[in-house]
Amino acid sequence: MAPKEPVVRLQRRGLLFVLSSPSGAGKTTISKQLLQEPDIKMSVSVTTRAARKQEVDGVDYTFVDEATFARMVKDGDLLEHANVFGHHYGTPRRPVEEMLAGGQDVLFDIDWQGTQQLKQTARDSVVSVFLLPPSIRELERRLRSRAQDSEEIVQRRMQGAQEEIRHWAEYDYVLVNDDLDRTMGDVLSILRAERLRRERRVGLYDYVSTLRTS
Amino acid sequence: MAPKEPVVRLQRRGLLFVLSSPSGAGKTTISKQLLQEPDIKMSVSVTTRAARKQEVDGVDYTFVDEATFARMVKDGDLLEHANVFGHHYGTPRRPVEEMLAGGQDVLFDIDWQGTQQLKQTARDSVVSVFLLPPSIRELERRLRSRAQDSEEIVQRRMQGAQEEIRHWAEYDYVLVNDDLDRTMGDVLSILRAERLRRERRVGLYDYVSTLRTS
Numbered sequence: 001m002a003p004k005e006p007v008v009r010l011q012r013r014g015l016l017f018v019l020s021s022p023s024g025a026g027k028t029t030i031s032k033q034l035l036q037e038p039d040i041k042m043s044v045s046v047t048t049r050a051a052r053k054q055e056v057d058g059v060d061y062t063f064v065d066e067a068t069f070a071r072m073v074k075d076g077d078l079l080e081h082a083n084v085f086g087h088h089y090g091t092p093r094r095p096v097e098e099m100l101a102g103g104q105d106v107l108f109d110i111d112w113q114g115t116q117q118l119k120q121t122a123r124d125s126v127v128s129v130f131l132l133p134p135s136i137r138e139l140e141r142r143l144r145s146r147a148q149d150s151e152e153i154v155q156r157r158m159q160g161a162q163e164e165i166r167h168w169a170e171y172d173y174v175l176v177n178d179d180l181d182r183t184m185g186d187v188l189s190i191l192r193a194e195r196l197r198r199e200r201r202v203g204l205y206d207y208v209s210t211l212r213t214s
Numbered sequence: 215m216a217p218k219e220p221v222v223r224l225q226r227r228g229l230l231f232v233l234s235s236p237s238g239a240g241k242t243t244i245s246k247q248l249l250q251e252p253d254i255k256m257s258v259s260v261t262t263r264a265a266r267k268q269e270v271d272g273v274d275y276t277f278v279d280e281a282t283f284a285r286m287v288k289d290g291d292l293l294e295h296a297n298v299f300g301h302h303y304g305t306p307r308r309p310v311e312e313m314l315a316g317g318q319d320v321l322f323d324i325d326w327q328g329t330q331q332l333k334q335t336a337r338d339s340v341v342s343v344f345l346l347p348p349s350i351r352e353l354e355r356r357l358r359s360r361a362q363d364s365e366e367i368v369q370r371r372m373q374g375a376q377e378e379i380r381h382w383a384e385y386d387y388v389l390v391n392d393d394l395d396r397t398m399g400d401v402l403s404i405l406r407a408e409r410l411r412r413e414r415r416v417g418l419y420d421y422v423s424t425l426r427t428s
Contacts, residue, residue: 165425186407
């Protein structure tokens with residue numbers, strides 16, 4: 001699936017690739033595979049929630065206290081932020097801007113609230129993809145298969161999933177994840193195509209000038 | 215490259231896939247391969263020029279006289295039409311509309327003039343791709359390698375190529391065809407991604423309603 005390296009290498013602007021879905025629709029699996037591609041990295045969010053086992057500070061999230069988070073919001077240091085189940089999550093602006101300027105893409109694993117805010121601050125750079133589960137029954141099955149969760153948590157997740165699904169029509173692309181391989185191919189095609197959009201390939205102006213005879 | 219058949223089959227609107235380039239940039243080769251994909255067919259143009267050897271009426275072009283062409287223009291039977299080197303070319307409206315309604319895509323091998331007109335009549339359905347040659351030297355080499363052409367024709371083609379290249383910035387995607395395999399992969403990714411755009415997948419509304427619990 002990885003394209004060959006071009007002979008003519010054009011400068012391009014990076015893009016913000018947003019992947020949203022209700023939990024249980026396969027977003028985590030797709031994200032992990034997408035990060036195997038060249039020139040795309042995950043945005044590391046800051047959060048006020050406690051670290052879970054095996055989560056590494058600065059890799060999975062940057063864990064901050066409420067006061068620090070509030071100051072970041074106030075200072076405009078966050079591209080988007082949201083409150084999910086009582087915890088704050090946000091995306092620091094600086095590292096994202098540095099990646100885009102270097103022609104790198106940034107992957108965002110955020111919900112509809114974060115996506116709306118991101119579009120407000122960086123409209124043209126955002127490519128948003130929403131993953132839907134193949135059926136409501138399959139969604140519930142996937143949510144229940146995380147054995148450690150209580151019935152209350154499963155029900156809360158189902159409600160959260162319903163809330164998330166309500167916002168599908170705000171996304172550029174909407175995929176039904178009924179086959180992981182095909183969905184992965186769909187997502188890779190979207191990334192490859194969006195990188196080729198004329199307005200992102202800023203190097204074209206210089207390149208085309210070399211084709212002029214007069 | 216061909217994606218697996220989805221389990222959930224969503225109704226979609228067809229799109230008009232426009233491929234433009236100066237002659238010698240590989241458009242014909244790419245078009246032929248693209249037509250091997252499912253659910254995409256070539257638009258057959260009408261033209262007033264004489265049939266070349268091996269061209270089949272109704273397959274390569276529909277060959278008509280000047281009076282017939284003029285009447286089609288007057289009656290609004292053409293989606294776009296253009297005059298190229300003294301000959302008229304146009305796209306009949308009816309077969310295209312029938313294909314789109316049936317969820318089929320239509321491939322257009324037309325120049326910048328035709329593309330502009332097509333965008334005026336069918337803006338949201340048009341996906342336009344422009345192919346650039348890897349260099350001006352390579353373009354001239356490809357144009358000269360058609361051994362049967364006179365120097366005058368080669369020079370006229372070079373001028374026509376320059377005129378065409380001037381319009382690259384009017385296209386959604388601009389590709390440098392420096393490697394045929396990669397360019398083909400790029401074009402297939404664009405087709406696959408554009409088919410997945412939310413606004414084309416009209417079946418999503420019904421589908422999402424099956425995911426609601428309340």
